[in-house]
Amino acid sequence: MGIRGKIIVATPMTTLIIYLLLGYCADAWHPGWIVFFAIPIVPIILGRLTFGVLYAILTIIAYLVMGLVWDLWNPGWIIFLTIPVVVIFLPKNKEVFPKKRHNKAKKNKTIFVYDSDEE
Numbered sequence: 001m002g003i004r005g006k007i008i009v010a011t012p013m014t015t016l017i018i019y020l021l022l023g024y025c026a027d028a029w030h031p032g033w034i035v036f037f038a039i040p041i042v043p044i045i046l047g048r049l050t051f052g053v054l055y056a057i058l059t060i061i062a063y064l065v066m067g068l069v070w071d072l073w074n075p076g077w078i079i080f081l082t083i084p085v086v087v088i089f090l091p092k093n094k095e096v097f098p099k100k101r102h103n104k105a106k107k108n109k110t111i112f113v114y115d116s117d118e119e
Helices: 003-026 029-045 051-070 073-089
Strands: none
Touching: 003 029, 029 051, 051 073
C-alpha cells in the first residue's frame, strides 16, 4: 500500500480525533461535524474516486438537499446508515474514472536488424 492508500485509510480515525478535540477543547460540537466531510473528499483529492466514495458524496448531497429544502434534518441522517451497507455490495477499489496505464516496455521497444553480408 502506497502513501496515498495509507492516508485514505487513516482519514476516518483522524477526523474522529479532530472532531473530539474540537468538541472537548473548543466546545465546537455543532460546527465540528463538518470535519467528517473529509472522509469522502480526501480520496478525491488524492486521485482515487471509487464507487463507494461516489456513493458517500451523493448521500451527503441528498442529506443537504433534504435538510435545506424540506427541513428534514432529523429523519434525514438515517440515509448515512446506508453507506456501509451499499459499499459492501459495490466492487472493491474499482475507480469510477480509471486511468489508462501505458506499458513503457512496449512503448520503448527498439528492434535492431543486423545484415551479415556487410563487412
